[in-house]
Amino acid sequence: MNDYSRRALVADIGGTNFRLAITDIDRLTIEHFALLSTGDFTRPQDAIERYLKTVPFRPEMVALALAGPVDNDTARLTNRPWEFTKADIQAVTGAETVLLINDFEALALAVPTLTDYDLHEVKRGKLAKGHNRMVVGPGTGLGLSGLLWQNGEWLPIASEGGHMSFGARDAAELELVEAMDLKPGVVTAERLLSGAGLAALYNALAGGKTEPRDQFSAARITKAAIARQDPVAVRALDQFVIWLARFASDMALAFGARGGIYIGGGIAPNIIPALESPAFARAFSENHEVAGFFEDIPVWVIKDGADAELKGAALALARLAPSTAPVTLKA
Amino acid sequence: MNDYSRRALVADIGGTNFRLAITDIDRLTIEHFALLSTGDFTRPQDAIERYLKTVPFRPEMVALALAGPVDNDTARLTNRPWEFTKADIQAVTGAETVLLINDFEALALAVPTLTDYDLHEVKRGKLAKGHNRMVVGPGTGLGLSGLLWQNGEWLPIASEGGHMSFGARDAAELELVEAMDLKPGVVTAERLLSGAGLAALYNALAGGKTEPRDQFSAARITKAAIARQDPVAVRALDQFVIWLARFASDMALAFGARGGIYIGGGIAPNIIPALESPAFARAFSENHEVAGFFEDIPVWVIKDGADAELKGAALALARLAPSTAPVTLKA
Numbered sequence: 022m023n024d025y026s027r028r029a030l031v032a033d034i035g036g037t038n039f040r041l042a043i044t045d046i047d048r049l050t051i052e053h054f055a056l057l058s059t060g061d062f063t064r065p066q067d068a069i070e071r072y073l074k075t076v077p078f079r080p081e082m083v084a085l086a087l088a089g090p091v092d093n094d095t096a097r098l099t100n101r102p103w104e105f106t107k108a109d110i111q112a113v114t115g116a117e118t119v120l121l122i123n124d125f126e127a128l129a130l131a132v133p134t135l136t137d138y139d140l141h142e143v144k145r146g147k148l149a150k151g152h153n154r155m156v157v158g159p160g161t162g163l164g165l166s167g168l169l170w171q172n173g174e175w176l177p178i179a180s181e182g183g184h185m186s187f188g189a190r191d192a193a194e195l196e197l198v199e200a201m202d203l204k205p206g207v208v209t210a211e212r213l214l215s216g217a218g219l220a221a222l223y224n225a226l227a228g229g230k231t232e233p234r235d236q237f238s239a240a241r242i243t244k245a246a247i248a249r250q251d252p253v254a255v256r257a258l259d260q261f262v263i264w265l266a267r268f269a270s271d272m273a274l275a276f277g278a279r280g281g282i283y284i285g286g287g288i289a290p291n292i293i294p295a296l297e298s299p300a301f302a303r304a305f306s307e308n309h310e311v312a313g314f315f316e317d318i319p320v321w322v323i324k325d326g327a328d329a330e331l332k333g334a335a336l337a338l339a340r341l342a343p344s345t346a347p348v349t350l351k352a
Numbered sequence: 353m354n355d356y357s358r359r360a361l362v363a364d365i366g367g368t369n370f371r372l373a374i375t376d377i378d379r380l381t382i383e384h385f386a387l388l389s390t391g392d393f394t395r396p397q398d399a400i401e402r403y404l405k406t407v408p409f410r411p412e413m414v415a416l417a418l419a420g421p422v423d424n425d426t427a428r429l430t431n432r433p434w435e436f437t438k439a440d441i442q443a444v445t446g447a448e449t450v451l452l453i454n455d456f457e458a459l460a461l462a463v464p465t466l467t468d469y470d471l472h473e474v475k476r477g478k479l480a481k482g483h484n485r486m487v488v489g490p491g492t493g494l495g496l497s498g499l500l501w502q503n504g505e506w507l508p509i510a511s512e513g514g515h516m517s518f519g520a521r522d523a524a525e526l527e528l529v530e531a532m533d534l535k536p537g538v539v540t541a542e543r544l545l546s547g548a549g550l551a552a553l554y555n556a557l558a559g560g561k562t563e564p565r566d567q568f569s570a571a572r573i574t575k576a577a578i579a580r581q582d583p584v585a586v587r588a589l590d591q592f593v594i595w596l597a598r599f600a601s602d603m604a605l606a607f608g609a610r611g612g613i614y615i616g617g618g619i620a621p622n623i624i625p626a627l628e629s630p631a632f633a634r635a636f637s638e639n640h641e642v643a644g645f646f647e648d649i650p651v652w653v654i655k656d657g658a659d660a661e662l663k664g665a666a667l668a669l670a671r672l673a674p675s676t677a678p679v680t681l682k683a
Contacts, residue, residue, distance in 0.1 A: 090642070153509075165606070169500065171507050178484075178500060178509065182606040184641040186598060188519020190539075195526060207639045208521075267517060275496070275513040275606045308538040310515040311421070 029082035029338050030073070030114065033124060033330035034065055036088055036100035036161025037216075037287060041072045042328070043080060044335040046342070049134060051328050065105055066113040073114065082342070083110055084120040084334035086127035088162055090181065096121040100161050120337055125164035127333030128156045128285045128323070129177035132168055134336070139327035140283075143296040144305060146319030148281065155278035157269050158286025158323075159218075163211035167276035182272060183211040187264075197260070200225035213264050216288065219243070223257040243291045262295045266304035270315060279314065285323040285330075293322055360413035360669050361404070361445065364455055364661035365396055367419055367431035367492025368547075368618060372403045373659070374411060375666040377673070380465060382659050396436055397444040404445065413673070414441055415451040415665035417458035419493055421512060427452040431493050451668055456495035458664030459487045459616045459654070460508035463499055465667070466614075470658035474627040475636060477612065477650030486609035488600050489617025489654075490549075494542035498607035513603055514542040518595075528591070531556035541599050545592070547619065550574070554588040574622045593626045597635035601646055610645065616654040616661075624653055 027047055033040040039057040044050055053076045062068045065085070073079065089099040094107040107119045132154060154168040163183030169176045187208045189195035201221040203212045212218055216239030223242050224231045231238075245251040246258035269282050289296065306315040323329050358378055364371040370388040375381055384407045393399045396416070404410065420430040425438040438450045463485060485499040494514030500507045518539045520526035532552040534543045543549050547570030554573050555562045562569075576582040577589035600613050620627065637646040654660050 167509070169507065169509060176500065176502050176507065178498070179608050180606055181608055181642050181645065182602075184639065184645075185602040185605050186521070186639055188521055189526065190517070190519055192523070192526060195520065195523060207641065209639065209641050211641070271513075271516040272606065274516050275511055275603065277510050277512055308515065308517055308540065310538065310540050310542070311512055314512065314515075 026081070028078075028080050029084060029335060030069070030080045030116070031083075031331045031334040031338075032065075032069065032085045033127070033334065034085060034087040034098065035059060035124065035287065036098065039065075039068050040328070040331060041069070042331050043076055044331060046082070046335045046339040049332045049335050051331060054328070059101065065103060066109060069110070070113050079115055081116055082118040082120075082338050083114050083116040084122065084338045085110065086122050086124040086330045086334040088124050088160070088164060091121045091123050091179075094121070118338070118341065120334070120341060122334060122337050123166070123179045124330050125156055125158065125166035125285070126177045126179040127330045127337060128158070128164070128283070129154075129166040129168040129333070130175070130336040131329040131333035132156060132283050133175050134332060135283075135323065135327060135329060139324055139329065140321040141290075141293055141324060142319060142321050143284070143293060144302050144318075144320035146281070147317045148319065149279050149317065152280030153276050153278045154280040154283065155269070155273055155276045156283045156285055157265075157272060158284060158289065159214040159216070159265060160287035161216055163214045164286055165272060167278065168280075169276075170280070178276065182275070183214075184209045186210075187213055197222075197225060200229070202229070210268050214261070214268060216240075219257060219261050219288070222260060223253060226256050226260075227253045239288065240291070243288065247292060247294055258292060258295050259300060262292070262298065262301050263304040266301045269320070270305045270308055273318060274308075274311065274314070279318060282318060282320040283323055284320065289322045290325045296320075296322060357412070359409075359411050360415055360666060361400070361411045361447070362414075362662045362665040362669075363396075363400065363416045364458070364665065365416060365418040365429065366390060366455065366618065367429070370396075370399050371659070371662060372400070373662050374407055375662065377413070377666045377670040380663045380666055382662060385659070390432065396434060397440060400441070401444050410446055412447055413449040413451075413669050414445050414447040415453065415669045416441065417453050417455040417661045417665040419455050419491075419495065422452045422454050422510070425452070449669070449672065451665070451672060453665060453668045454497070454510050455661050456487055456489065456497035456616070457508045457510040458661045458668060459489070459495070459614070460485075460497040460499040460664070461506070461667040462660040462664035463487060463614050464506050465663060466654065466658060466660060470655055470660065471614075471652040472621075472624055472655060473650060473652050474615070474624060475633050475649075475651035478648045479650065480611050480648065483611030484607050484609045485611040485614065486600070486604055486607045487614045487616055488596075488603060489615060490545040490547070490596060490619045491617035492547055494545045495617055496603060498609065499611075500607075501611070509607065513606070514545075515540045517541075518544055528553075528556060531560070533560070544595050545599060547571075550588060550592050550619070553591060554584060557587050557591075558584045570619065571622070574619065578623060578625055589623060589626050590631060593623070593629065593632050594635040597632045600651070601636045601639055604649060605639075605642065605645070610649060613649060613651040614654055615651065620653045621656045627651075627653060
């Protein structure tokens with residue numbers, strides 16, 4: 022006989038991908054995994070409804086991690102006009118417990134559970150136990166969160182830092198950002214450090230001569246750059262990686278994240294050689310104002326197959342409904 | 353008969369001022385207050401030793417808040433070559449318990465205890481209970497910390513964010529920063545948003561014709577600007593306030609600080625009219641990427657007389673040694 026009381030439906034709703042699974046919230050197993058395209062649905066409820074028809078039972082707990090802010094019982098996707106409430110999800114799932122969480126807050130919760138198998142080290146450092154950590158991730162948008170070690174517990178810091186304003190370091194950089202022809206208003210980190218940002222950067226470096234941007238452009242550019250098939254793509258990715266390194270080091274200072282940087286999101290796993298380059302490490306460590314702060318901080322990429330957002334959503338549920346045998350985490 | 357067991361020596365060691373007092377760590381009273389100049393001493397121990405001769409007893413607990421990072425039992429001042437350990441302070445005070453804490457982490461701890469009497473509202477907002485808060489403060493350096501509301505408790509986030517890199521928004525700003533003739537390397541937020549930064553900014557706007565900068569320049573510039581006696585000082589303070597507003601709004605996003613911004617440090621209490629200006633509010637709210645995030649966030653200046661760092665140091669001690677009647681804080 023199976024005990025389904027600790028099983029939950031978990032989902033990770035990004036601007037591009039919609040991942041769903043059934044998990045045991047104590048063991049963090051991933052079963053009945055499904056990968057859907059967010060763009061195929063007009064409401065998250067429709068994707069969840071379709072998925073639930075493919076699994077043999079109805080879980081009583083649901084946790085949705087999503088790329089956008091969560092305020093009380095309402096969630097809003099940043100890069101899609103979706104807004105929904107706990108009650109909306111309860112109506113479609115019949116679940117008693119529904120939890121909504123920002124996807125990078127979920128990632129932060131999952132970080133202490135990730136193993137060497139889930140991570141790829143792109144900049145060496147020394148593991149500093151009991152120090153804060155940070156998660157950053159360019160994808161459809163730019164996600165960010167902190168992880169605070171306090172009183173023997175890891176606490177996630179939900180952040181809107183992807184929307185921070187971006188400033189140029191010198192005239193060449195200022196000219197490049199202006200050539201990117203971004204939408205009006207304050208230039209934010211996300212406008213540069215996202216799939217659309219990489220496409221705009223490529224277009225600017227190509228002299229504005231590329232095809233109309235579509236949602237697959239970033240994937241094409243990273244592929245061509247890593248294969249060294251297109252010199253403009255190589256230049257675009259080089260600049261992208263420098264901006265990402267700078268943003269990561271600035272936010273490491275903000276969160277006091279000596280304990281490590283974790284790069285999640287859709288783009289990082291596809292550009293690992295560029296993140297392992299000396300240019301990334303140099304841009305990450307170039308700020309010498311705080312002696313020795315950066316040298317020892319390790320930087321990892323969270324592999325796509327780690328399903329870290331789904332595990333994080335499960336962990337958030339486990340915190341709500343503690344088991345008699347909870348997962349123990351190391352400092 | 354007096355009970356001295358809950359009394360402590362607390363100090364706030366900044367780049368310019370060295371404040372000391374005796375406090376009751378449960379009632380947060382400030383007695384035997386002394387204000388010394390940091391520059392008058394070669395070691396913090398000397399200032400503490402001199403102070404202790406003026407009070408009628410030796411407290412068994414000591415908490416030092418200081419402008420610099422604390423790593424385990426070692427503290428380092430950012431803007432002065434001082435490094436000292438708990439043992440150094442124990443040797444001079446004979447205290448059993450010594451606690452070292454970053455001054456802005458102490459400020460964050462004190463924020464929930466501050467009353468209307470301690471604060472001056474410079475930008476109106478709605479008090480959002482149970483949301484994160486943030487403390488920022490230009491002075492000799494640029495301090496920063498977050499305050500996380502989690503599980504019914506306020507937790508401070510020690511930050512090194514004052515050392516984040518600064519980028520220019522447009523060509524005029526880039527030119528101005530270059531004219532400030534800062535020391536080589538990455539331009540950090542602190543190089544602009546500090547007393548030395550304001551002096552360098554004034555000098556740049558005056559065409560490099562001012563007297564050699566000294567430590568009192570910032571005080572002179574702010575006084576002349578607020579009194580509208582010097583048009584260059586007015587322009588310098590206007591630009592300073594815009595950069596401060598931008599940094600504060602960026603860091604509010606980073607920490608998800610919808611609950612309020614508190615401006616501490618030595619400069620803010622002297623420039624309240626400039627912080628109440630529409631230019632500050634406009635620069636603070638100009639990033640419209642996150643709809644409605646900024647409009648409702650109140651911004652306060654922590655008044656000099658609030659002795660907030662000293663109270664924060666006392667609160668940090670109280671957390672180490674909980675009383676039977678602890679202070680209760682509101683969300």
